[in-house]
Amino acid sequence: MKNALIRVAASLPVMSLLVMLPALAFYSPTSALAAPAQLAGRNSKEENTRLLTGKVLDASDNPLANAVVYLTNTHTRSVKTYIVGPDGSYRFPALQPSIDYEVYAQYNNRKSHTKTVSQFDNRTQVYISLKIDIKADRQ
Secondary structure, rough: OOOHHHHHHHHHOOHHHHHHHHHHHHOOHHHHHHHHHOOOOOOOOOOOOOOHHHEEOOOOOOOOOOOOOEEOOOOOOOOEEEOOOOOEEEEEEEEEOOEEEEEEEEOOOOOOEEEEOOOOOOOEEEEEEEEOOOOHHHH
């Protein structure tokens, strides 16, 4: 491509060359290749998000199937929910890294402590276990 630019420049008048010189001076082969890589199916919005995963467990670290996990966006106060499977795991993808989130779980009218996913935590993948004491108040 640089040779093509030089051939075009050679056929132009001197005034046109003076206008093109800054473009020729900053040409690099890597800049020509950067655009196709960005267009090859990558979504920049997906690259700038984070993933929250974890498990809902009882006091003995057993998974609590069918527990409900609540995720609150502290900026908009919108809430997303996730019903965990037999292994107790949950997953919230595509969270904005510039926003704090609060997460807690509920099972049979019992609630875990609320945990925070902070905007100042720069991890792209965050794992949080949520424990619920299902034996509390039983005698």
